[in-house]
Amino acid sequence: MVELLRYRDDEPHDEPAVTLDSFLGQSNATAVRIESGEDARALLPHLGRLSLVEVSFPKFRDGRGYSSARILREAGYTGELRAQGDVLVDQIPLMRRCGFDSFAPEAEVDEAVLTASLARYDHVYQTAADAYVPVWKKRHG
Amino acid sequence: MYKYDEYDHSIVASRVEEFRDQVQRRLAGQITEDQFKPLRLMNGLYLQLHAYMLRVAVPYGTLDSRQMRMLAHIARKYDRDYGHFTTRQNIQYNWIKLEDAPDILADLASVEMHAIQTSGNCIRNISSDQYAGAAADELTDPRPWAELLRQWSTFHPEFSYLPRKFKIAVIAADEDRAAMRLHDIGIQIVEQDGVLGAKVFVGGGMGRTPMIAPEIKGFVPIEDLLSYLEACLRVYNRYGRRDNIYKARIKILVHEIGADSYRAQVEDEFVEVKKLGIDPPKAEFDRIAAHFADPAFETGLSDEIDRSDPDFAVWLDQNTVAHKQPGYAIVNISLKPAGGIPGDASSAQIDLMADIAEQYGFDELRVTHAQNIVLPHVKKADLYTIWQQLTEAGLAEANLDLISDIIACPGLDYCSLANARSIPVAQKIATRFADLGRQRELGELKLKISGCINACGHHHAGHIGILGVDRKGTENYQLLLGGSGAEDTSLGQITGPGFSEDGIVDAIEKATDVYLAQRGEGERFLDTYRRIGMAPFKEAIYG
């Protein structure tokens, strides 16, 4: 089992995440897993009771999960947002920008490489779901 | 033109270090080729037939002489003394070593250049009108809009793993010199009630399923443009097909669900996205636009040109275009010498073009989607001197938009995707029609050659198009007629069975004979084809 990478201060959620279908069919689950082709907006009415959303990345080339993450963060979701699956170290900085704050990659991630990647860019061009201030805002105070 | 500030410099410098680290990890075996491939592609580095190939971005085709000289320097130092200008206004080097790539990127960064997103399933280099800022017919300079999009699309966190590549073109004239509607997103800057905004077309493209982009939105004000495009891209990222690489471009999504349904989804998404505050203030657009202010044109210059040298007069008529400023002209430098390789230039030629631009052209050059170079702002009084210098360097072929001004992809001589060679066909056609008088008699005739169905040579958009295919291990060439990448966009139709390399040249000659025999007053080849249809051409070619 590869270690979970987490960028949150709260305790990890320990219940297993249920599928989207079972989540929508039962009222007490607080963790859900959405597949890359599933509509993250289906979760929007239930954000208040969610503490973990796990987004699946079946292949690293499948970028649908980046949009799922942003949609959830844009709607105000503040719980844990986890990227699970074929998640590569070079993708994690962009995933962080989209609002993911935990990662369950299938293969080992080199922590030294990851630390360097996350610290590499001092500036970004766009507003996204993270705390970076886009350069256009810095340019105009 | 745009100059980097400290932020742009910092971002590009970080990118160089990031790629240096990625290359080092690949060479050390810490990542596999399968994992490295998307990383190197997002920096324009391919593994081609003979070596690695590096594609360097020339944002919206605009360069200054210092950047142009750096391109020559890279050709000399790291490659084999030449580069290849592409249909997306970029330049490619064919003989790059992986271990040199980080140093090349560092050299590029020193002149505010990069190879960011020149490949991969992300938003590619934004292309534009090569006459931007100089054309007599433009509404405004489209490049500030293109630069805004360049910055927005660079390392976009949500759109770096799209279903497929994504190409955007921006123009601001009714005459379309950038094949705008054959892009994933085409933008034409238009005016409404005295305000400039973007008319947005989505879902065009060439490749194996060519499509002309339908209009999705008639007017998007600058204050909403990034939100609107973000909505366009998000709908694609979520719903574009990922099950079949050949159906993954946005044109297939728009075609399958219909433009109306796509538009409705984008409008819904726009409502959400607009709340996020991702659009920079107008002041940021104005900051960018200030970089594209007109150079200090002299006023009161004469438009008279001494035409006493007949060879010069031919070049003048064929390769120069009206400038918005009296006394100035736009110069096209053809990279299509008879029998040469379309789009290739030696480092000495690249240096010379840089020198001329610095001395006579307000230090500006453009790369065109037809694989030529433009000097956008030249005094008419300097044209003769420039022509003489170009002539000496083999750069004064007077064939702009004529049959030998051929767009050709690298084809099987260089490309691992190709099924047939493109360049030898281009050379044979240019040689067959070498007589300039004959070419001028044929008039505007855009001939475009692709060596495979991916259509990098824009064969669908050629008045005459050629598609190379592999027929049982032998190169074979299909002929298409009637395409256009201009404002009268149309897709060429295949004439019938394909030809050998020599056969295709004969077939083209027969097609041009039909045109000469049947043309009406003022008709171009394309106009005659549209009027009389395919049948007479088929009859002449196969009859």
Added chain:
Amino acid sequence: MKILTGNDLASGDVTWWTGDSWSRHVEEAIDVADQGEAIAQAEEGARRVNAPYVIDATQTPEGPRPAHIKDRIRALGPTVRPDLTLKPADPAAGSWVI
């Protein structure tokens, strides 16, 4: 015959498997019979080659000739730039490709 080809990882040069190493010259390629995939995997793992693959070729007095034109162009170089091929002084080299 079957021969094994790929590119050098660092330089990108086209290379051919000679039995114990990689050569830039297709003439030195050997018949790998049914061992191509196994050799490719081992050599790629050792980073002595990138993107290796097995192709069909015919043995000729001058050495193996790849069955497909694409690999013949890889073996020689671009047909439109004889000066950049492995045989710049041999005007007949191009006809070997076609």
